[in-house]
């Protein structure tokens with residue numbers, strides 16, 4: 001397994017995929033989006049996996065995708081918002097890379113994702129209150145990342161540059 005992946009963590013809507021793509025481009029590294037990797041391997045969308053096999057199966061596929069991504073050469077990896085809910089995932093990710101938590105206020109995240117229908121968990125958390133309470137329950141896990149960036153008022157470009165400074169230290 002290679003070390004020193006750059007791993008983006010955080011809740012839905014924090015910009016892991018968009019920032020990850022930009023950062024990978026700037027650093028000339030491959031970009032791996034774990035949700036996309038699962039969809040590719042399974043030949044189905046995340047929504048379909050949740051609908052037909054349920055969240056538990058999705059979490060197993062997510063752990064498998066983490067192993068697969070970490071075995072590749074150094075890359076920028078965007079995790080799904082629930083990836084750190086499994087301790088073993090966090091342990092592995094922490095060991096193999098530099099984890100950066102893209103932190104944002106619930107209102108910012110909600111504004112970005114509330115109309116999005118690719119995210120099955122929004123069905124069960126369909127109000128700002130329910131969405132915020134899911135976020136709150138996950139914050140301790142995200143905070144296990146090596147670095148934290150408050151992204152509410154930053155552009156994608158600014159977040160990417162900030163990560164480049166952090167990981168170069």
Ligand code: S3P
Pocket residue numbers: 010011012013016035046079080081082083118119120121
């Ligand atoms: C999830 C977040 C999603 C995706 C799946 C479950 C979660 O990824 O992995 O819908 O548990 O928060 P994003 O964080 O990229 O939306």
